Amino acid sequence: MKDFWTRFRFNRGAVIGLVILAVVIATAIAAPFIFPTSPWKMVQRPFLPPLTQNGLPLGTDALGRDVLAGLAHGAYVSLLVGLVSTVVALAIGVPVGALAGYFVGRVDDALMRFTEFFQTIPSFALAIVLLAIFQPSLTFVIIAIAIVSWPPVARLVRGEVLSLRTREFVEAATLQGLGNAQIILRHILPNALPPIIVLASLMVAQAILLESSLSFLGLGDPNIMSWGYMIGAARTVIRTAWWLSFLPGMAILLTVLALNLIGEGLNDALNPRLTRKSE
Amino acid sequence: MTRFILGRLIKAGFILLAILIFNFLLIHAAPGDPAAVMAGEAGAADEKFLADLRERFGLDQPLYIQLWTYLQGAVQLDLGFSYRQQMPVAELIADRLPATLLLTGVAFLLSLSLGVLAGVAASARQGSWGDTIISTLALLFYATPLFWVALMAALVFSVWLGWLPGFGYSTVGAGYTGWAHALDVAKHLVLPATTLGLFFTAIYMRMTRASMLEVSRLDFVKTARAKGVKRRVILRRHILRNALLPVITLAGLQAGQIFGGAILTETVFAWPGIGRLMFEAINQRDYAVILGVFYISGAMVLLFNLITDVFYVIIDPRIRLTG
Numbered sequence: 001m002k003d004f005w006t007r008f009r010f011n012r013g014a015v016i017g018l019v020i021l022a023v024v025i026a027t028a029i030a031a032p033f034i035f036p037t038s039p040w041k042m043v044q045r046p047f048l049p050p051l052t053q054n055g056l057p058l059g060t061d062a063l064g065r066d067v068l069a070g071l072a073h074g075a076y077v078s079l080l081v082g083l084v085s086t087v088v089a090l091a092i093g094v095p096v097g098a099l100a101g102y103f104v105g106r107v108d109d110a111l112m113r114f115t116e117f118f119q120t121i122p123s124f125a126l127a128i129v130l131l132a133i134f135q136p137s138l139t140f141v142i143i144a145i146a147i148v149s150w151p152p153v154a155r156l157v158r159g160e161v162l163s164l165r166t167r168e169f170v171e172a173a174t175l176q177g178l179g180n181a182q183i184i185l186r187h188i189l190p191n192a193l194p195p196i197i198v199l200a201s202l203m204v205a206q207a208i209l210l211e212s213s214l215s216f217l218g219l220g221d222p223n224i225m226s227w228g229y230m231i232g233a234a235r236t237v238i239r240t241a242w243w244l245s246f247l248p249g250m251a252i253l254l255t256v257l258a259l260n261l262i263g264e265g266l267n268d269a270l271n272p273r274l275t276r277k278s279e
Numbered sequence: 280m281t282r283f284i285l286g287r288l289i290k291a292g293f294i295l296l297a298i299l300i301f302n303f304l305l306i307h308a309a310p311g312d313p314a315a316v317m318a319g320e321a322g323a324a325d326e327k328f329l330a331d332l333r334e335r336f337g338l339d340q341p342l343y344i345q346l347w348t349y350l351q352g353a354v355q356l357d358l359g360f361s362y363r364q365q366m367p368v369a370e371l372i373a374d375r376l377p378a379t380l381l382l383t384g385v386a387f388l389l390s391l392s393l394g395v396l397a398g399v400a401a402s403a404r405q406g407s408w409g410d411t412i413i414s415t416l417a418l419l420f421y422a423t424p425l426f427w428v429a430l431m432a433a434l435v436f437s438v439w440l441g442w443l444p445g446f447g448y449s450t451v452g453a454g455y456t457g458w459a460h461a462l463d464v465a466k467h468l469v470l471p472a473t474t475l476g477l478f479f480t481a482i483y484m485r486m487t488r489a490s491m492l493e494v495s496r497l498d499f500v501k502t503a504r505a506k507g508v509k510r511r512v513i514l515r516r517h518i519l520r521n522a523l524l525p526v527i528t529l530a531g532l533q534a535g536q537i538f539g540g541a542i543l544t545e546t547v548f549a550w551p552g553i554g555r556l557m558f559e560a561i562n563q564r565d566y567a568v569i570l571g572v573f574y575i576s577g578a579m580v581l582l583f584n585l586i587t588d589v590f591y592v593i594i595d596p597r598i599r600l601t602g
Contacts, residue, residue, distance in 0.1 A: 013418075117294055117297055119532070120294055120535065120577070120580060120581065120584070121294070121298060121535065121573075121577045121580070122535035122536070122538045122539050122573075122576045122577065122580055123535060123536070123539060124535075124536070124538075124539025124540070124542060125535075125538065125539055125542065125557070125572070125573050125576050125577075126573070128542070128557065128561065128569070128573075129302075129305065129569055129570065129573045130305075132560075132561050132564070132566065132569050133305050133306075133308075133309045133566065133569075134308075134309065134310075135310075205422070209422075209424055212424050212426075212427075213424065213425065213426060213543055216424075216426050216543070217542075217543070217546065217558060217561060218561065218562065219561065228424075231424075231426070231427055231430070235430060235547075238430060238433070238434055238438070239434075239438055242434050245427070245430050245431075245434075246431065249423075249424060249427035249428075249430070249431070252424050252427065253419075253422055253423050253424065253427070256422040256423075256424075257418065257419065257422035260418065260421060260422055261418075
């Protein structure tokens with residue numbers, strides 16, 4: 001653990017990413033306390049530019065809503081969607097990949113065909129189709145994102161399991177008479193964990209981008225203030241109030257950048273051999 | 280080669296079939312009467328139209344017969360009728376498809392060539408200032424929401440600077456023909472294609488850089504160096520050729536993603552392609568169009584993958600042609 005931290009700290013970008021992410025998380029947690037009124041509420045006249053009125057540092061949008069409050073509440077939504085959809089995607093991808101890699105042969109063939117199908121069809125279009133047909137709610141947004149993002153997990157886990165299953169410690173476990181389930185869960189998967197963690201951190205970033213794109217198109221939960229929705233709503237007034245589109249976009253950019261940097265740092269820290277090779 | 284392509288085509292056919300079955304199941308899983316779902320927003324269609332739909336899909340028949348009817352239609356490129364636009368979906372898509380192919384094609388070639396060039400430049404001087412700048416830019420583009428960078432580009436280059444048109448496919452009412460028209464379209468294409476390509480440029484650059492660095496450590500490169508082959512020749516003939524393979528594989532896999540990005544860029548720039556068509560259909564809950572675009576985009580991706588496969592075999596004849 002100490003080793004891990006030393007190596008992680010060695011990557012300057014990863015530390016910067018961690019700091020940015022900490023600020024975003026703090027904002028998300030604090031949002032309901034600092035801005036207890038709904039971010040949908042009209043608080044001032046519309047199109048108030050930033051830094052012109054005390055108490056509203058970022059001004060108001062086209063409907064007189066507090067932009068800063070919207071950004072803070074949006075942080076919560078982005079992180080929640082990013083995190084939960086990644087967990088759901090892992091819950092689909094890890095079992096599929098583990099079963100395919102462990103049982104090889106027909107099971108592998110069938111599961112990988114299934115995975116390939118989901119990998120081939122255009123994922124963003126699939127997410128749109130799912131959300132357009134089923135009414136968009138936060139739960140469905142999360143499910144749709146998970147459905148389009150699990151295939152890389154399955155492929156990664158399959159590869160790891162394939163290479164681990166012939167190792168001696170697995171043979172030893174088999175000779176001890178352990179069942180397949182126990183071998184996979186207690187012996188193989190824990191060893192496959194480092195690359196899964198790295199992939200998961202990058203998936204959270206991609207999920208946040210995906211969520212913002214979907215709500216930009218108007219496919220987000222209509223009751224929830226999110227960064228993508230703010231940009232989509234400000235799109236038509238970009239000539240007169242460009243900052244209304246600019247600010248939420250910067251929030252997305254910084255959060256996603258932070259997560260990508262952390263992912264790279266994790267990669268360096270968890271797979272030190274791999275790093276040296278590719279440097 | 281023929282057998283290889285045939286094998287791939289059969290596989291592509293199966294995937295298309297799966298997409299169609301998936302679409303069919305979605306229509307039936309959606310809340311409400313499937314006829315109403317296909318007709319679009321509740322209340323938008325009149326009773327006669329719904330009755331027609333029910334009869335055409337045989338909604339009183341068992342599910343598997345309905346599926347058969349649906350598949351028969353789809354194979355003949357009958358993708359349903361858009362009640363909203365009063366046009367067959369297949370015609371709507373055929374009208375818009377060329378614009379999307381132009382946009383995604385240009386964006387793809389642009390991002391692949393720029394990405395590979397930048398990746399080679401960065402890896403040739405690893406750890407230098409140039410490398411740091413290129414790598415940082417790639418990191419930034421990789422984290423930028425596509426629709427947002429498109430909006431910002433339209434704001435800066437079209438609204439503020441007035442350099443390029445930020446809206447549409449060609450100047451309305453200008454009546455250009457021949458080369459003047461082509462130039463006009465090209466001008467309109469610059470912003471959508473560049474912004475769509477940015478994210479993918481970042482991916483290809485990172486991939487090329489990593490791949491170049493990896494290959495440059497292999498034994499045959501050391502041998503070439505020891506033989507006294509010139510640095511630039513090693514870079515081009517020994518390293519780049521081998522490093523390109525994984526980049527091309529990746530580029531093929533990304534085809535679906537470029538199309539997804541086109542939905543966003545076409546929406547921002549009012550580019551009259553099938554992405555924009557899908558956005559309009561989302562707002563109007565025109566499900567027949569949404570599912571039709573989804574099906575056609577799947578077909579496009581499969582075709583694209585096939586082209587990459589063939590290309591791949593040409594670059595590296597060692598790869599065995601097995602379906």
